[in-house]
Amino acid sequence: MREVVRSFHNKDLGNGRQTSFWFDNWLDRGVLVNVLGERGMVDMGINRSATVEEALQSVRRRRRHKASLLNDIEADLILVKEKLRSEVSDTNIWRRKSGFKPKFSTYETWSLLRSPGVVCDWSSGIWFTNVTPKFAFVTWLAVRDRLSTMDRIVKWDPGAVEMCVLCKNASETRSHLFFECSYSAQVWEYLMKGVLCNDYTSAWSELLILINDERMENKKKFCLIYALQATVHALWRERNRIKHEENPMPIEILMKLLEKGNGSDTCVYGEWVVKGSLREFVVNNRKGGRMFLVSDGCTHGELLEMALEDYGLDKKIEKMVLTYSLLDVILQQMAPDTPHMHVTNDRQVRNLIE
Incomplete structure (x- = not known):
């Protein structure tokens, strides 16, 4: 996992003061301690804790090595030293879809790390x-x-x-x-x-x-x-x-x-009227007899505000009573004098929805 994380982070050199010579990824060849191993510190004559600036600006005679890799790295260091900019700080750069950039993106990092699956079409x-x-x-x-x-x-x-x-x-x-x-x-x-x-x-x-x-x-x-x-x-x-x-x-x-919208998720504007010994819910068609959705968690106050707005009622109304009708198949099983259903508090709104 550590190697995976390292592959997402590089250093863009400025003056080399904030970049570890051995342990940061600042050279195209990769992290030098991984390329040369611990023995490379001895061969190169550069301290383990040295920054890039310290390694390149120190009075150090270029060595001629038996290993061609070490000689190639010595040549790279000469080129890097010429490009150092003393007034510019080093920058952390992060792997993105379009290459390494100064700004880190959690989304793109996750996209690059994960194995893409089949797109869900439903x-x-x-x-x-x-x-x-x-x-x-x-x-x-x-x-x-x-x-x-x-x-x-x-x-x-x-x-x-x-x-x-x-x-x-x-x-x-x-x-x-x-x-x-x-x-x-x-x-x-x-x-x-x-x-x-x-x-x-x-x-x-x-x-x-x-x-x-x-x-x-x-x-x-x-x-x-x-x-x-x-x-x-x-x-x-x-x-x-x-x-x-x-x-x-x-x-x-x-x-x-x-x-009827699962029997409880809608409300209709109207009123209960008494006809003989029966109570009947009459939709107020003058107000449109329209229905509005009532979502889970709706409060009584929200229900009143919704009714006022949806039916264009005067918001200065001091009192408004909300009732709701039952299905005919249910009413037929109830006593004729069953009281109508008032909605006056949050608990009754929950009962209406549930």
């Missing part, structure tokens, strides 16, 4: 601006085939059942789970067939190509990538729920949750 389809970290992380594991699917589990647990947890009809592999499985294929088709149209596919390998297609329109591409990540995360979570013997979620609810 990373931009996983890590991008506004990514939801938990979605991206699970998708990243899936792309690298590092999720604990049953085909991988049986390798260290021969007694495990390799059958797909969701459909129970085939061996559970990454590609089967996303989206050859009849269960996951139904979810993916529901979400994306209308968006992708002629580009629709449920083959994992083709989807990885599609999310990096530069020709695809940006909004369509964003919808595809975000939907893919949200669906992979939701299916993997549901798969684990079933595997650990929890009650499965009806596929209709799962599809609706994904269709």
Whole structure:
């Protein structure tokens, strides 16, 4: 390792005062102690601790050596002595892609040290601006085939059942789970067939190509990538729920949750109104009925500010109440007098997102 480090550092001579004659790399032949060895100090008659200036300016008669290498170095020293500049300090120079330069670059040093691997052609389809970290992380594991699917589990647990947890009809592999499985294929088709149209596919390998297609329109591409990540995360979570013997979620609810931005990552401006014995959430279309994204870590204050800005409301408003709606399939299972959901503090914002 020491030799590797030395190969990245040279000395550009000025007056020779800050450069070790024997241990710095200032001559084209390399570090002289490595070229001549310890014996070279005796043969050359130059002290071990000498600087280049001390070695060249000292009263020292040029020696005639039996070894041609020593005679060549003696000739080099005469040329170097003529080029010394007493008013200029020595400079440390570092190996860069374009040669040795006075400025050190960590990035270029790392690039020169490492062995370049194959360029990852799918990373931009996983890590991008506004990514939801938990979605991206699970998708990243899936792309690298590092999720604990049953085909991988049986390798260290021969007694495990390799059958797909969701459909129970085939061996559970990454590609089967996303989206050859009849269960996951139904979810993916529901979400994306209308968006992708002629580009629709449920083959994992083709989807990885599609999310990096530069020709695809940006909004369509964003919808595809975000939907893919949200669906992979939701299916993997549901798969684990079933595997650990929890009650499965009806596929209709799962599809609706994904269709509405995973059921909690969006807020709509509106209000709850009482109609007879029922409470109903009514979107305020005068304000656009638009939706805005709520990211992990969002605070109640940020949520209020976002609503004021997004819907052009007067920022002098002293009080504003935020509520959110539930899916029809969930409301049908609740009592008619269930109170509406207010968002009034950071904890409730976290509940909204989670």
